[in-house]
Amino acid sequence: MSNRxxxxxxxxxxxxxxxxxxxxxxxxxEGAHVAVSGRNRERGEEVVSTIRAAGGKADFLRADLDGNAAASRALADEATRALGGRIDILVNNAGIYPSPSTPDTDEETFDRIYAVNVKAPFFLTAAVAPTMIEAGGGAVINLGSWIARLGVPVGAVYSSSKGAMETLTRAWSAEYSPRGIRVNAISPGVVRTPDPAETGDQPGDIMMKGTPAGSFGRPDAIARAAVYLASDEADFVHGTVLDVDGGRTGVAVIAQ
Structure with a gap:
């Protein structure tokens, strides 16, 4: 790595x-001190242990970002303390992806998807941004999805929640760039960690058939894009949704 x-x-x-x-x-x-946030303490501590074993700096902060504004503000405060008084980079990655059809989506599911996928990152960004501005600026990276721009017949609410995050990316860039905060997004294709026990295609894999990549992507591909957007190398990149999707949205998919 290059300590970017x-x-x-x-x-x-x-x-x-x-x-x-x-x-x-x-x-x-790449040299960052990372606040690893999530609901599962055991998995979070495993990530922290992995980072520390490699010589990095990390702390686990348990948080259930359910859309409650107070929960988002509490995480912002806790992370600011854990990271020594400032947050330079915020990655709004947490999300849920129920994908029922429109008639099968009840009000509770609708509200929960928007609470976790849109409301929670909205209020977290609102809480973190003043700290970034006070420290001289920073970078916000949102996670969108290819499915926000290429319609499929299930998961309309999830798709629209990711579309909302891509729109917020542009709106926040206009709002915060004059105060030193770069806001961008990554739009992944089908991404997963292969399980050695799996045989054959898994749910979602079919969506990548006929793309230039030809198959699903791995999490490291998204991580490399996030490092770029967080680094000074991307200082001229504002309000952009970076497609890291194997060509899913940009290239005609040919049936196999």
Whole structure:
């Protein structure tokens, strides 16, 4: 690694598994002190142990970002203390992805998806931004999804919640860039960590058939993009949604 995030601090939500875990590990490997946030303490402590064993700095902060504004503010305060008084990088990764059809989506499911996927990161960003501004600036990275721009016949509410995060990315860039905060997003394709016990295609894999990549992506691909957007290398990148999706949205998919 090249120490691109040397002396930076970062809060990564949903960092106990998959994409969030990979981002936290990659940030630490690049020199950042990382606040690993999530609901599961055992998995969170495992991520912290992995980072520390490699010589990095990390702390686990348990948080259930259920959309309650107070919970988001509490995490912002706790992370600021754990990271020595400032947060340079915020990654809004935590999310849930129920995907029922529209008639099968009840009001409780609708509200929960928007609470976790939109409301929680909205109030977390609102709480973190003043600290960033006071410290001289920072970077916010939101996680969108290819499914926000390419319609599929299930999961309309989840898709729209990710569309909301991509819109917030542009709106926040306009709002916060004059005060030194760069706001961007990453739009992953189908991404997962392969299980050696798996045989054949898994749910979602079919969505990547016929793309230039030809198959699902791995969390490390998203983590590398996050490192770039968090680093000074991306100082001229504002309000952008970076597609890291194997060509899913940008290239015609040919049926196999």
């Amino acid at each position: 995030l040397h002396n930076k601090t970062a809060l990564v939500t949903g960092a106990t598994s998959n994409i969030g875990r990979a981002i936290a590990v990659a940030f630490a490997a």
